[in-house]
Amino acid sequence: MKGIKILIVNGGPHKGNTWLLTEKARDCLAGLDKSIAFTEVHLSDISLPFCTGCSSCFRKGHTTCPHNETIQPVMDMIEQSDGVIFSVPCFQGHLPGILKNFTDHMAFMLHRPRYFTKKALVISTTAGVSAGGTTKALASTLAGWGFNRCYQLPIASYSWNAYRPAEKDLGKTYKITERFYRDLSSGKLHVPGTGVLIPFNLFRALTSVETEYPTEDNNFWPRYQGQSYAPGVPLTPGKKLLGRLIYGAGRMAAKNISVTYRK
Numbered sequence: 184m185k186g187i188k189i190l191i192v193n194g195g196p197h198k199g200n201t202w203l204l205t206e207k208a209r210d211c212l213a214g215l216d217k218s219i220a221f222t223e224v225h226l227s228d229i230s231l232p233f234c235t236g237c238s239s240c241f242r243k244g245h246t247t248c249p250h251n252e253t254i255q256p257v258m259d260m261i262e263q264s265d266g267v268i269f270s271v272p273c274f275q276g277h278l279p280g281i282l283k284n285f286t287d288h289m290a291f292m293l294h295r296p297r298y299f300t301k302k303a304l305v306i307s308t309t310a311g312v313s314a315g316g317t318t319k320a321l322a323s324t325l326a327g328w329g330f331n332r333c334y335q336l337p338i339a340s341y342s343w344n345a346y347r348p349a350e351k352d353l354g355k356t357y358k359i360t361e362r363f364y365r366d367l368s369s370g371k372l373h374v375p376g377t378g379v380l381i382p383f384n385l386f387r388a389l390t391s392v393e394t395e396y397p398t399e400d401n402n403f404w405p406r407y408q409g410q411s412y413a414p415g416v417p418l419t420p421g422k423k424l425l426g427r428l429i430y431g432a433g434r435m436a437a438k439n440i441s442v443t444y445r446k
């Protein structure tokens with residue numbers, strides 16, 4: 184695939200150690216393929232207010248979010264890209280608040296996934312521990328949003344603000360970045376894991392029965408009627424069967440589950 188588009192999301196509050204390593208990954212990609220078009224968004228620049236927890240995105244659709252004007256352009260940027268790099272410093276063993284707030288605004292996608300053809304690279308640095316937990320946390324969220332594959336690059340910088348990547352760190356960075364690139368340029372989509380098929384088929388089932396409390400989910404899922412996963416994404420016969428079994432279990436559970444809201 185030529186003319187790959189990559190969006191880089193700076194999920195930290197500044198351009199620190201993690202950004203420095205992200206720039207190494209970006210330079211590596213540019214060296215591998217001069218035709219890549221990069222776009223950047225720095226979440227600290229978009230002044231996204233905290234998620235208010237109104238649940239309007241879940242119930243009525245994400246365009247009714249009180250902050251949709253701010254979040255929609257970033258969603259559009261992801262939609263227009265082939266791959267997304269998330270630059271994520273490790274704060275208290277987890278995502279920095281600025282990125283967590285962003286993912287809270289996108290949480291409705293765990294009910295209504297969409298980015299089935301996208302691939303991601305999540306880069307995190309930590310002073311000492313838990314960069315792996317940080318990349319893993321975001322990778323699991325991205326899988327829920329529909330991302331087809333997520334590469335993880337957790338690195339211990341042993342520094343607050345003066346990180347000089349060791350040869351070993353650079354080697355790992357180039358290795359994982361190249362894997363991300365090769366996968367992107369192949370245009371190949373991977374068979375989804377069981378952890379992705381479970382919510383997909385459960386939501387499909389739960390929204391297939393009459394409910395006193397319909398939500399935007401009920402408008403979304405009929406398009407996937409009879410499909411164990413998004414069209415175009417390959418499934419093995421075993422995964423197809425698994426999808427059908429999960430759907431069947433979900434249909435039975437649906438009779439006893441009702442998520443209420445104030446009308």
Ligand SMILES: Cc1cc2nc3c(=O)[nH]c(=O)nc-3n(C[C@H](O)[C@H](O)[C@H](O)COP(=O)(O)O)c2cc1C
Nearest residue numbers: 199200201272273274275276308309310311312343
């Ligand atoms: C609020 C805050 C929380 C942090 N939490 C951790 C942590 O849980 N474990 C750790 O090893 N380092 C922690 N650190 C250190 C950073 O993860 C480390 O310096 C990282 O490289 C910073 O990346 P940045 O410069 O891109 O922000 C923390 C730093 C800050 C500012």
